[in-house]
Structure formats: C-alpha cells, structure tokens
Amino acid sequence: MPVFDLAVAPLRDLNAALHAVGAGANDTHFEVVNPRGHHAVAVGADAPVTIAVRGSVGYYCAGMNAEAAITIHGSAGPGVAENMMSGTVVVEGDASQYAGATGRGGLLVIKGNAASRCGISMKGIDIVVHGNIGHMSAFMAQSGNLVVLGDAGEALGDSLYEARLFVRGSVKSLGADCIEKEMRPEHHAILADLLARAGVEGVAPSEFKRYGSARKLYNFNIDNVDAY
Amino acid sequence: MCGIVGLFLKDKSLEPELGRLLSDMLITMTDRGPDSAGIAIYGAEAPGFAKITVQSPDPARDFPGLDARLAAVTGVTVDLAVKDTHAVLTVPEASLDAVRAALVTVAPTVRVMGAGASVEIFKEVGLPRQVVERFGIAAMAGSHGIGHTRMATESAVTTLGAHPFSTGPDQCLVHNGSLSNHNNLRRELKRVGVAFETENDSEVAAAYLTAAMRGGKDLGKALEGALADLDGFFTFVVGTRSGFGVLRDPIACKPAVMAETDRYVAFGSEYRALVNLPGIEEARIWEPEPATVYFWDHAKAA
Numbered sequence: 001m002p003v004f005d006l007a008v009a010p011l012r013d014l015n016a017a018l019h020a021v022g023a024g025a026n027d028t029h030f031e032v033v034n035p036r037g038h039h040a041v042a043v044g045a046d047a048p049v050t051i052a053v054r055g056s057v058g059y060y061c062a063g064m065n066a067e068a069a070i071t072i073h074g075s076a077g078p079g080v081a082e083n084m085m086s087g088t089v090v091v092e093g094d095a096s097q098y099a100g101a102t103g104r105g106g107l108l109v110i111k112g113n114a115a116s117r118c119g120i121s122m123k124g125i126d127i128v129v130h131g132n133i134g135h136m137s138a139f140m141a142q143s144g145n146l147v148v149l150g151d152a153g154e155a156l157g158d159s160l161y162e163a164r165l166f167v168r169g170s171v172k173s174l175g176a177d178c179i180e181k182e183m184r185p186e187h188h189a190i191l192a193d194l195l196a197r198a199g200v201e202g203v204a205p206s207e208f209k210r211y212g213s214a215r216k217l218y219n220f221n222i223d224n225v226d227a228y
Numbered sequence: 229m230c231g232i233v234g235l236f237l238k239d240k241s242l243e244p245e246l247g248r249l250l251s252d253m254l255i256t257m258t259d260r261g262p263d264s265a266g267i268a269i270y271g272a273e274a275p276g277f278a279k280i281t282v283q284s285p286d287p288a289r290d291f292p293g294l295d296a297r298l299a300a301v302t303g304v305t306v307d308l309a310v311k312d313t314h315a316v317l318t319v320p321e322a323s324l325d326a327v328r329a330a331l332v333t334v335a336p337t338v339r340v341m342g343a344g345a346s347v348e349i350f351k352e353v354g355l356p357r358q359v360v361e362r363f364g365i366a367a368m369a370g371s372h373g374i375g376h377t378r379m380a381t382e383s384a385v386t387t388l389g390a391h392p393f394s395t396g397p398d399q400c401l402v403h404n405g406s407l408s409n410h411n412n413l414r415r416e417l418k419r420v421g422v423a424f425e426t427e428n429d430s431e432v433a434a435a436y437l438t439a440a441m442r443g444g445k446d447l448g449k450a451l452e453g454a455l456a457d458l459d460g461f462f463t464f465v466v467g468t469r470s471g472f473g474v475l476r477d478p479i480a481c482k483p484a485v486m487a488e489t490d491r492y493v494a495f496g497s498e499y500r501a502l503v504n505l506p507g508i509e510e511a512r513i514w515e516p517e518p519a520t521v522y523f524w525d526h527a528k529a530a
Contacts, residue, residue, distance in 0.1 A: 037500025
C-alpha cells in the first residue's frame, strides 16, 4: 500500500504514481497523509484504485477523476472533483466553492456543507450533499442529479438545462428558468438509489422537492427577455 | 489573486506569539501575490501615548534626528524607533495631530502608514518573507493583526499601494478583490473632507469605513453599510483598536476560510494559511457566508 506523506514527498510524485497505475496492477490502495491544504491532490487518477486523503485539502482535489474511489477525511477547498468523469469522491467535511463543477460522471458525496456554485455546469455527475449548499448552485447545469439534504442558497439552478435538483430543506430563491416540478415514481427511484449510494440512512425520497428547467430560455424569445 | 491573513487572539498567553504566527500565515500565502506585502500589528498601548508609523524612501537621510526636529517644532518629546524603511514615533496622545502636521514640513518625503494608540503598520514591495524579516515582525507581540500579500490589479506596485490601508486612528483594512465604483466613492468622500494618498481602490474602502465610523457607527455597522455602498468583488479583513471584522461581497468569489477556537479567531484566503496555528485540528472551521458581517471585539468581550 503506497503511502505519500505530503509533508516530505513532492505532490508531483503522488500524482505521477496515480497516473502510472496500469491495467492489472494489484497495489491499488493509496494513502495520502499531511495534505495540509495542498492544492491539486490526487488529480487525474485514471484507474479503479482507492485513495484515502487523511486531512484537509486546498483547490481542485480529485479533479478529472476517472474510476478511482477517493475519500477526503477532512474538508476540501474550491473546485473539488472538478470535471470528474467517473468513480466516486467523498468529502467527510465541508467543500468550498464550485464542488463538482462541469463533472461528466461519477458520484460526489459531501458529508458537510458545500459553499456557492456547487455543481455549476454539471454535465452528468451525481452530487449528494448531506448539509447545505450556497448560492448560484447548479448554474447552467446540463445533466446529472444534485441532491441536497439541507437548504439551498439564492438563485438555485439559474439558467438550468436538464439536470435534476432534489432539495429536502428550504430554497432561498430559484434562479432564472428554474421551477419546482412534480416528484414522479421514476424520480423517487433515482433519488432512493442516490441516497443509498451516498450512505444516507433514515431519509425518504418523499421528503424532497424536485426542481428543474422551465425550458423557456432554450431558444431566444423576446417575451422572455426579462428572465435572462 | 492576493492573499489575506488575520489573527485575533482571545488567549492573552498567545500574545507574545502573534508576530510569529501571523508572519508564518502570510509567508504561506506568498504565491497568491508576489508584488508587495504588509502587516498591521495591534501591540501594547502606553497610556497617554500614541504611535505613528512612518515610511521613508531614504531612511538614512530622513530618520536620523527626526525625533529632535519634530520635538523642536511641536515642543513635545518624540520617541523614534527605526525599523528599516519604517519608523515608529511615540508621542503624547494629545499631540498626535500636531506631530503629524509637523511631519509635513520637517520631513516632506516621509509618509504616514498608520497611527493610533496601538497599531503599527509595516509594508513594502517584495515577497512576504523579505518584508517580515526586514521589519522583524516575527518578534512582535500583540493582541490582533492582519496581513496581505498583493497581486497588483488596480494601481501601481509601490509601498503606498501595498496593504494594509489605514485611514483612521487604529483602523486598517486588507482587501482581496476589485471595486468598480471606487472613483465615484473617492469623489464623494473627498467632498466630505477625506484625504487620499493613492489611486488604489482598497484605500477607498478603508476610507469609506473610517468615514462611517467617524459618523458614529461601530465597525460592524460600518461593514453593513459597505455592502450597500461598495460595488465589486471583495473580501475584507479589518482591524480596529480592539476589534476584528470580516466581510465578503454578495457574489463571494474571492476565497476565505475562518477558524475559531477558545484561544483565537483566524482568517486565511486558503486553509493552508491556518495549518500551523495551535490547536487547528480541533478548531471550528468554516467558509464565511457572502454579504454577512463577522465581527469580534475585545472591548465588548471584556
């Protein structure tokens, strides 16, 4: 089991080792200790390895992740799991701004709160936040699911495309073209699966409201000009 | 980018460590801004006396005998402690304005960095490590302090353009961001008698808060007013004689992390600025909310 102590080992060594994992490799569990808020920890992993980061990280941890299962035993700075392709990223603490931005696949779980712009421009990623999310979350989100067990800040889902937003608590305000939508059986099923995969227990899909796009801003229409 | 740090001590036993802790925090933020750096430290007060921190472009010419020349003009005793390009003048509290006025004629190239009962401000062009070493910041004690490392966007890379900006007694401000209505606001503040040293947007923010506090508001109320009157991006950390405040604009795209324990409140642009603080593992750590005033005051806690 490779252990990288970032108090002494260069970050580049960690990321290079992750990038070098080949098909059939059997050393597939990595430990990262003393991250001390370092940026770009465990970025670009591209194999089904597990990575445990023991502490809090700075910007862009687990960015571009594919296949790896990464757990941050601490909090994450801005841009955690940005542009993730697949795999899972779990943040045991809080996440700063734009968690999971532009993600195309995989599952991001934040057990604490996420700050502003969570899931901005998400393109297929699933994000489950146990706590609250900040303002402008899911701005221009295109596909995937954002699940929030707590409350959402201002302008949720502004200029939203086809991502599904499920919020259990209050929503401070909805952004342009974002509306509350009916929870149908297929949404209950999607949500139940996501809650189970994110380790959420004792919470029923019926406790959530669903938000999505009113689809009025897809094509320019002068009648909607005030909404832009 | 720019990097900001701040530390407000609740536990007096940490006070001898303030300069060292704050210096470490600022050096960690070096790669957020390599143009200039500065630090404001609120140190011990001597009852009946006030301090003026001054800077000279030619310390060898300006500082020798400056105390005697000021004393000759004002008739009061002036104590002079030179630190590299800066010097701290200690004067009787009642004579603070008179000494400041005398400086203009006695040493016209000397600039005032800040003044008050407690605050000392040191700032220069260069990296944080060089700046804190030049002024011996690590050895300084105090109750609270703020620091800044600058990536210049709005005005020139000069000593005066470095942060913290101090525009009132014992008040100072560091800023990460850029203001869009600072020219208008500067004109309005000039009209009510506020003087400016630079074209820097952050100086306008500092002066805005000074004017509001002069009008009777406490720092918390002044910061609330800033939300309505300042336009642009900002994360501010501000200090007063006994207080420490944090404010982010409603968009809040400039980063900020705070930590609080029984012993201190700390601010960093990034979490890694906080990792060497004592007991950080057990601290409550959070990201300050947009458009929300955070404010601590020793005077109110006492």
